[in-house]
Amino acid sequence: MTYVEDELTSQPECWTRAAEEAARHAAALPAAGERVAVVGCGTSYFMAQSIAALREDAGQGETDAFAASEFPQGRAYDRIVALTRSGTTTEVLDLLRAARGRTRTVALTADPATPVMDAADDVVVLDFADERSVVQTRFATTALTVLRAHLGLHTEAAVADARTALADPLPAGLVECTQFAFLGRGWTVGLANEAALKMREASLSWTEAYPAMEYRHGPISVTTAGTATWMFGEAPEGLAEQVGATGALWVPGGLDPLAELVRAQRLAVAVAAARGLDPDRPRHLTRSVILTPDALTP
Numbered sequence: 001m002t003y004v005e006d007e008l009t010s011q012p013e014c015w016t017r018a019a020e021e022a023a024r025h026a027a028a029l030p031a032a033g034e035r036v037a038v039v040g041c042g043t044s045y046f047m048a049q050s051i052a053a054l055r056e057d058a059g060q061g062e063t064d065a066f067a068a069s070e071f072p073q074g075r076a077y078d079r080i081v082a083l084t085r086s087g088t089t090t091e092v093l094d095l096l097r098a099a100r101g102r103t104r105t106v107a108l109t110a111d112p113a114t115p116v117m118d119a120a121d122d123v124v125v126l127d128f129a130d131e132r133s134v135v136q137t138r139f140a141t142t143a144l145t146v147l148r149a150h151l152g153l154h155t156e157a158a159v160a161d162a163r164t165a166l167a168d169p170l171p172a173g174l175v176e177c178t179q180f181a182f183l184g185r186g187w188t189v190g191l192a193n194e195a196a197l198k199m200r201e202a203s204l205s206w207t208e209a210y211p212a213m214e215y216r217h218g219p220i221s222v223t224t225a226g227t228a229t230w231m232f233g234e235a236p237e238g239l240a241e242q243v244g245a246t247g248a249l250w251v252p253g254g255l256d257p258l259a260e261l262v263r264a265q266r267l268a269v270a271v272a273a274a275r276g277l278d279p280d281r282p283r284h285l286t287r288s289v290i291l292t293p294d295a296l297t298p
Helices: 003-008 011-028 043-057 090-099 138-150 156-167 188-203 239-245 257-274
Strands: 036-040 063-067 079-084 104-109 122-125 179-184 206-211 227-231 249-251
Touching: 003 257, 011 122, 011 138, 011 156, 036 043, 036 090, 043 063, 043 079, 043 138, 043 188, 079 090, 079 138, 090 104, 138 257, 156 257, 179 188, 179 257, 188 206, 188 257, 227 239, 239 249
Parallel strands: 036 063, 036 079, 079 104, 104 122, 179 206, 179 227, 227 249
Antiparallel strands: none
16 A cells, blocks of 8 residues: 555544644634634645635635735735645745734644744644655645534534545446546546646546536536546536536536545555556655755756
8 A cells, every 4th residue: 555545545634633733723713703714835836725705705804815926025914824734835934924023823743843833833643644655645635624623613513524535435337538638627626627737647647627607617528437526515506417418527516515525645656556657756755845046047
């Protein structure tokens, strides 16, 4: 078993523990009414998109999501929430240090022995969800679960659905597909983006992600036999039938959307295995992006 397989199968237990610990971190996490920015890089950025949509939809306050490198320095926030598994990502550390004394910051990380401990005002350490694999799975979903529980939106049904996602076989013909499109609505757009990233990282697949209502506005034109179109959450009316008419495989999202992401993680590993790839060693990637001055020079 690869590291990533071992780590993704532990997610139900990680989510249960994260939900139990969320109350202990309440003071460090955004309060109702605060204007909040959630930031990250790669997987963490996509989790930030989901967290921002969940919080704003819950009426907790205006919440934006940014890639750490694209944070608008001239915009005022009450709190910045940074997601960084490694605690060493250059763009995140630079942003936290720049915000020092100006905006309250909190970082969610997996490693308490890293520079983020000093860069952020508050730190939520999820070391039980740390990972050896380059490809993120359980840290990302556990961090989202902490924020989901903080908002009162986590239920044990999500954990039960995650167990189902791990136990049930993947849909017939899915691993054999050559193109994958992931669709979301609201907070699940970030999950769709992350599912596509997992497929690229682990299996070098042709993958795309869109807000579901945007799929008709161009992307469906390349959908054909050999395409899998996977919906996270409730599909727009008529879309499943339109996709089916192209000859593509439609994958409905019947589980809690975060559990659907677990299924997509499993697919990424299965496609990697079918192609003879090692998902623990994705091409051109490292566990953390640490930029040195030499690396920044053209």
